[in-house]
Amino acid sequence: MSQSVDTDLPVTGNVIEARDLRVWYGTDRGPVRAVDGVSFDIRPGEILGLVGESGCGKSTLGRGLLGLLPDGAEMDGELRFEGQDLLALSKKELFARRGAHLGMIFQEPLTRLNPLMRVSEHFRETLRTHHQGMDKAEIDRRALEVLRQMGIPPTRYRAYPHEFSGGMRQRIMIGLALVLKPPFVVADEPTTALDVLVEAQIIRILHDLREQSDTSLLLITHNLGIIAEACDRVAVMYAGRIVEIGEARSVFAQPQHPYTRELLRSTISLSTTGLNYIPGAPPDLVEPPSGCHFHPRCPDAMSICATRAPVDRVHANGTRAECWAADRAEGLLGDLPPSDLAPLTREEISDADEA
């Protein structure tokens, strides 16, 4: 039975509502537009997958949601958590939400636990911070319960982090994040550093969250297989923008955006006979390509793609995507001059450019 999460959900019912989020970093060359206008919703108990190449900004987005950005980063837009605008809060108020309301699961489990502290001490510290006055017995009971769900036996409760393998440490981290029963958790590539078998176990655990609680999860990954396994909905990110978002099944069955299509084609399975890849390299986020950021690498690019940014639209199968080619396929671009719709001529991407 699902444990209820004690929050007050506002009228819209969404745990997270993001509108036009931007996260830019300052550098000597100019601002890096890591996240450049991203909007999405997450419902209670839902798992939203966020997928994209390395450097597309998904990790930045995940961290931004929790306010874990490094110095020099600026974030703006609207970010509502249970109805409240997080960006309007003071730093202190935002920090107060961490842990009990907004949880985080990091990528590198090997270094995320304090080597001088036992696992039990990690739990005690976490629980005491958020539930002052909770007695030792109750703390241990809660911790052991969540560890049991993660598959860690109670005999290991007082052990030190270095006595555990990477997969077990990640499970402890997940346990630490969940023991506070936050309504929303960001998992930033939780299995990238782990081998495939362990990865399967972890994904199973995350997937089962749905049955066990109302916790919503933003699962960031570059692995489409994980999305298919565990996520209800998926958002595809490219060069700081969400290019397609919708129900996982719909997106996989009928990808609207050429990037999504190429990503799906390049996954390898037992039936793969030839390797597909997307030519070119991820774009420079200081000066992204004009118009649609994907146009230099897009097989379906038209002239208009290089000049005007595409409009976000909901498509026939219910997914939302921003792509001129997809709009054209649905017959929406009738009033544009044919020159705009001509295929884009561009130089062959030479191998050197990929560097």
Place this chain on the structure above:
Amino acid sequence: MASASGSLPRYIVQRLLLIIPMVWVLITMVFILLRVAPGDPVSAAVGDKLSTEALDARRAALGLDRPMLTQYFDYLGSVVQFDFGKTISDNQPITDVIKNNGGATLSLTLGAILIALLVGIPLGLVAGRRRDTGTDVVIRLFGIVSYAAPVFWTGLMLRNLVAPTGWPSYEIASPITKFQVEPVTHILILDSILAGDTDAFLDVLQHHVLPCLVLGLLLAGVLIRLVRVNLLQTLQDDYVEAARARGIPERYVVRRHAFRNALVPVITVIGLQVALALGGAVLTEATFSWPGLGTKLIDYLTARDYAAVQGIITFFAIAVVLISILVDILNAIVDPRVRY
């Protein structure tokens, strides 16, 4: 897997076994170095005082006419039995020299290390916490200057400063105290406690203040920089960020995760500090006419007494090795990862 992480007793035994090869290397080095010098030890030390026959007799007595290798093994053999031989210039067993003067050097060094820890660690932590602020710069500068200033200069300046006040800046105690207190451990400050003589104890303590302060500041300088750098690196560690992400308040994160983890390597550093302290102690003793092994070493150096120099340096080598092993063991107690 057992709940005890690693085997502490086994680790201790491993480290203790290392003493032997390490000391052996140092002793051999000292032996070689001192034999490499031209001329022979006896004439260098007492050449002008004795006749040729007496010199030859002395040489034979010290075994200096035997082949080098025999001398070497003889020496090793006696060291193992804690017999460091006799001095040439005043014919004293070196073990006696060590016994009578080692205590003063010990109390000086320990006092200095204590001051270094009390001053260096907090300042280093503060500097690391407030990186690149005015406080940080001042503390770092203090650390650098503390180490740059030679002990004999700081000591001299302090001696000049306190001269008008009458605060003791010379020797380890007044002559009366030295006469009255019974040498049990040969560590004067301990002996005064054992004798129950409060006046004597206070007198000795007073005499310790300036030298320990001077040497302690030198050590503190190094410690400050080390602690600061460790803290800076620890603050960037992944588990610190993870703790913040769980909503642990910053002050707890800094105290429990950063400070504690940053100080663990400091224990190893204290071991290195002992080496530094011994060198500084020799200089401090010269500045304050402190009756320790350092002063004796200098006296024997001036007298060109090879045997005495060899014996005292060998003793220092053994002391350094023992302390570093001790520090390793301490480290293993504090840091569970090390025991594997």
Place this chain on the structure above:
Amino acid sequence: MFGRLLAPIRQTTGAARWILLTGLLITAIYVILALFAPWIAPYDFNQRGIDGAKFTKFAAPSGDHWFGVNDQFYDVLSRCIWGARTGLHVVALSVVLSLVIGVPLGVVSGFIGGWLDRLLVFVMDALYAFPSLLLAIVFAFLLRGPLGGGVVAAALSLTVIYIPQYFRVVRNTTVSAREATYVEAARAIGAKNGTIMRRYLFGNVIQSVPVIGTLNAADAMGTLAALGFLGLGIQPNEAAEWGYDLSRALDDPSGVWWTGFYPGMAIVLLITGLTLIGEGLNETINPTLRKRRLRKVVLPPRHTTPTTVEGEAR
């Protein structure tokens, strides 16, 4: 190679940069004093009087003698300036010697490995663990006989102490670089061991040498002063030496503070200057300590995209 070295320096923020520049400035002043001592110093380092008249012993600082006169009738200011020459001479010589012996030894040992490597590491570790001053004392003691009390003897006494530092760092860098793929590739195309060491490993290793070198120089300066203080440094009739002057100042009557203060200050400032260079370099070269210069970014006003959130029909 210089380009690679200098690039991170330009990226540093306030504190590290100032530290480096201050250190360079102080050291530069000393270098100038050392190089031009014969013209800058008012008197010679062992000059006891002028025009037949002896200086007044223990004369307090005045117009004639800015830093006063010491117990040997020497002008303290001149001794300080000449001391800079001696000090930098000895230290430069010893650092270069330590480098020239320690670095190649480290590269060879790290690259070849085997029993030679293990033996050297053991010996170097033992040397490193031993109090450096005591080692210097032993060497100075030994070299006094054959080499006299000049600059070379002093420099050699210092050289031995610092070889282990270079050796260790260089050896460890070499060992980790040795397994790198580019070295494997070089071997695959038939490069000889010597070539590999020279061309590939040396460059990597060079990075850490400046930091160690300057901190080394700072330490060596202190050790030289200590040796001088103990009477094991430069003979007083060969050159001026700050440590020696301090040893004599120890017995000066109370109230005569200038004989000890100024030579000591000279030591403190030079060592501080050298250390500042080392620390400044360390902050710039060591990536974990480096703080990137951050630019403030201002976001242009938001375009609210006329978007529909999923679930709403268009």
